[in-house]
Amino acid sequence: MKYLSDILDGLAFTELQGSADMEISAIVFDSRKVEPNCLFVAVKGTQVDGHDYIEQAISMGAVAVICEELPAHVTGEVDFFMVADSSIALGIVAANFYDNPSSKLKLVGVTGTNGKTTIATLLYKLFYDLGYKCGLLSTVENQINGQVVTATHTTPDPVVLNMLLAEMVEKGCDYCFMEVSSHAVVQHRIEGLKFTGAIFSNLTHDHLDYHKTFDSYRDAKKAFFDYLPKNAFALTNADDKNGMVMLQNTIAHKKSYGMKNMADYRAKIIENQFSGLFLNIDGEEVWFKLVGTFNAYNLLAVYSAAMLLEQDKAKVLVSLSKLTGARGRFDYVIAANGTIGIVDYAHSPDAVQNILSTVHDVRKGKEKVITVLGCGGDRDKTKRPIMARVACEWSDKVIFTSDNPRSEDPAQIIKDMEEGVDPAFKRHTMSIVDRREAIKVAVNLAQPGDIVVIAGKGHEKYQEIKGVRTHFDDKEELMAIFDQMK
Numbered sequence: 001m002k003y004l005s006d007i008l009d010g011l012a013f014t015e016l017q018g019s020a021d022m023e024i025s026a027i028v029f030d031s032r033k034v035e036p037n038c039l040f041v042a043v044k045g046t047q048v049d050g051h052d053y054i055e056q057a058i059s060m061g062a063v064a065v066i067c068e069e070l071p072a073h074v075t076g077e078v079d080f081f082m083v084a085d086s087s088i089a090l091g092i093v094a095a096n097f098y099d100n101p102s103s104k105l106k107l108v109g110v111t112g113t114n115g116k117t118t119i120a121t122l123l124y125k126l127f128y129d130l131g132y133k134c135g136l137l138s139t140v141e142n143q144i145n146g147q148v149v150t151a152t153h154t155t156p157d158p159v160v161l162n163m164l165l166a167e168m169v170e171k172g173c174d175y176c177f178m179e180v181s182s183h184a185v186v187q188h189r190i191e192g193l194k195f196t197g198a199i200f201s202n203l204t205h206d207h208l209d210y211h212k213t214f215d216s217y218r219d220a221k222k223a224f225f226d227y228l229p230k231n232a233f234a235l236t237n238a239d240d241k242n243g244m245v246m247l248q249n250t251i252a253h254k255k256s257y258g259m260k261n262m263a264d265y266r267a268k269i270i271e272n273q274f275s276g277l278f279l280n281i282d283g284e285e286v287w288f289k290l291v292g293t294f295n296a297y298n299l300l301a302v303y304s305a306a307m308l309l310e311q312d313k314a315k316v317l318v319s320l321s322k323l324t325g326a327r328g329r330f331d332y333v334i335a336a337n338g339t340i341g342i343v344d345y346a347h348s349p350d351a352v353q354n355i356l357s358t359v360h361d362v363r364k365g366k367e368k369v370i371t372v373l374g375c376g377g378d379r380d381k382t383k384r385p386i387m388a389r390v391a392c393e394w395s396d397k398v399i400f401t402s403d404n405p406r407s408e409d410p411a412q413i414i415k416d417m418e419e420g421v422d423p424a425f426k427r428h429t430m431s432i433v434d435r436r437e438a439i440k441v442a443v444n445l446a447q448p449g450d451i452v453v454i455a456g457k458g459h460e461k462y463q464e465i466k467g468v469r470t471h472f473d474d475k476e477e478l479m480a481i482f483d484q485m486k
């Protein structure tokens, strides 16, 4: 329980009704989850307007309401606070309710189209290994110093986010590394948080269903940097076309990393093999376990952030050299006959190109590359033909299949993908709606030494069809088929 007047600290109202003199049990923004004596925040969403549920929330026990417009009929002894933007207010009150946990540890956010999970996870593992107590908020999972908490979003809603940060503070965590998705910035899920630093990985095509244009997608990422305080660091990728855009209006300390352009922290790839990367990083030559040019960028981002967090260079490099990446990212298994299977979360055109070009770079000879790929339903449709085209450009054979069709017809999603295929390559593609079957066929087509890349789902443990999630795990499927081959 917490006093309402304390929860409202720092919130600007346009109008208020009531004295805020009461104790509040919880902050709730979904009327279906209202509990007695809670504060209900009415948020306008993408599907419905939370204001339509104010009455329901009150009837279920909400004693105070934050909203942008007062409902026509207000009954009962309920306090009302009108604000210009409820989603911003939600962030502020959620942080206050949990005693502003982000100011009690060092919070570092990672944004960008690809690499957020990898960078945040590596930072978490690195700082853990350096002896700190740490937290992680990521697509794959959340962690409170080793204790796993299931993740539902890349960036949780403000209430869950502050609750998890408060738990980290309670467990004595010194750091939290989190992913900041563009959806989270636009929806103000990070409002009220105090960041010690922000990292930008890269910006390429994704999520245009939500952001509509590439410029507004870019501006969502940039808004995170605009929001940083003066004493934070703003670390960007100098080699990305939009890297410097991120720093345009921030008042934080501007820092950069890169392998091509001038940057504060630099690296060079000496070797890039299946067994790992050999880099010259900030003047030191070190082997790492991660594979591919894109991971050289991820490692450099992590190293740079560790330097900005004033860690010892030698200890950081020794620890980083031992680390593996996040689950479902370039996760590979070798069958008894020598066929190589790689499970990867590439689900944007750029990521598909990166993973497949990496496979080309690190394979020993002319082993064939067979790619299994799908595109998510109810998500950016414009990326479908592009992902398919890129997969064809970099593979010897491509099997189109399903990847969480959600409410859409899986066959139609595959048709949208097929639109991107060059007619000359068509005979090298197949379409198999059932993902299990698609993986099986891909492995059966492979000769010893060939490489089967299964892209799009990475760590995911489900396939969502017509709103129903059934257990499905690409790596499990791959290993089961490999086992049968023994």
Ligand SMILES: CC(=O)N[C@H]1[C@@H](OP(=O)(O)OP(=O)(O)OC[C@H]2O[C@@H](n3ccc(=O)[nH]c3=O)[C@H](O)[C@@H]2O)O[C@H](CO)[C@@H](O)[C@@H]1O[C@H](C)C(=O)N[C@@H](C)C(=O)N[C@H](CCC(=O)O)C(=O)O
Pocket (backbone or CB within 6 Å): 029, 030, 031, 032, 042, 043, 044, 045, 046, 047, 048, 049, 050, 051, 053, 152, 153, 154, 155, 156, 157, 158, 181, 182, 183, 184, 187
């Ligand atoms: C499109 C999108 O991002 N939607 C998010 C958004 O919901 P919304 O705005 O659509 O909500 P809505 O259904 O319109 O409802 C509006 C309001 O009315 C309330 N309501 C609704 C119904 C009711 O009966 N009573 C009630 O009070 C809702 O609680 C909400 O406050 O706010 C919710 C609370 O924070 C999120 O759970 C929800 O994520 C949905 C489930 C989702 O799938 N989001 C994905 C796209 C997402 O956020 N992805 C990014 C990562 C992307 C990447 O990988 O880069 C992420 O950070 O996870």
Ligand SMILES: Nc1ncnc2c1ncn2[C@@H]1O[C@H](COP(=O)(O)OP(=O)(O)OP(=O)(O)O)[C@@H](O)[C@H]1O
Pocket (backbone or CB within 6 Å): 112, 113, 114, 115, 116, 117, 118, 119, 139, 154, 179, 201, 202, 294, 295, 297, 298, 326, 328, 329, 330, 344, 345, 346, 347, 350, 351, 352, 354, 355, 458
């Ligand atoms: N720095 C990078 N540049 C380009 N592609 C990358 C980079 N890092 C990873 N990838 C590719 O993108 C995929 C997703 O990586 P990761 O999960 O780290 O990104 P993410 O930004 O967290 O994605 P999401 O937005 O879905 O959470 C990887 O499986 C890999 O194929």
Ligand SMILES: N[C@H](CCC[C@H](N)C(=O)O)C(=O)O
Pocket (backbone or CB within 6 Å): 139, 154, 347, 375, 376, 377, 379, 403, 404, 456, 457, 460
């Ligand atoms: N987290 C991202 C990627 C999901 C990847 C793919 N497996 C899908 O379901 O579309 C999203 O919500 O867009």
Ligand SMILES: [Mg+2]
Pocket (backbone or CB within 6 Å): 116, 117, 118, 138, 139, 140, 154, 179
């Ligand atoms: Mg992620």
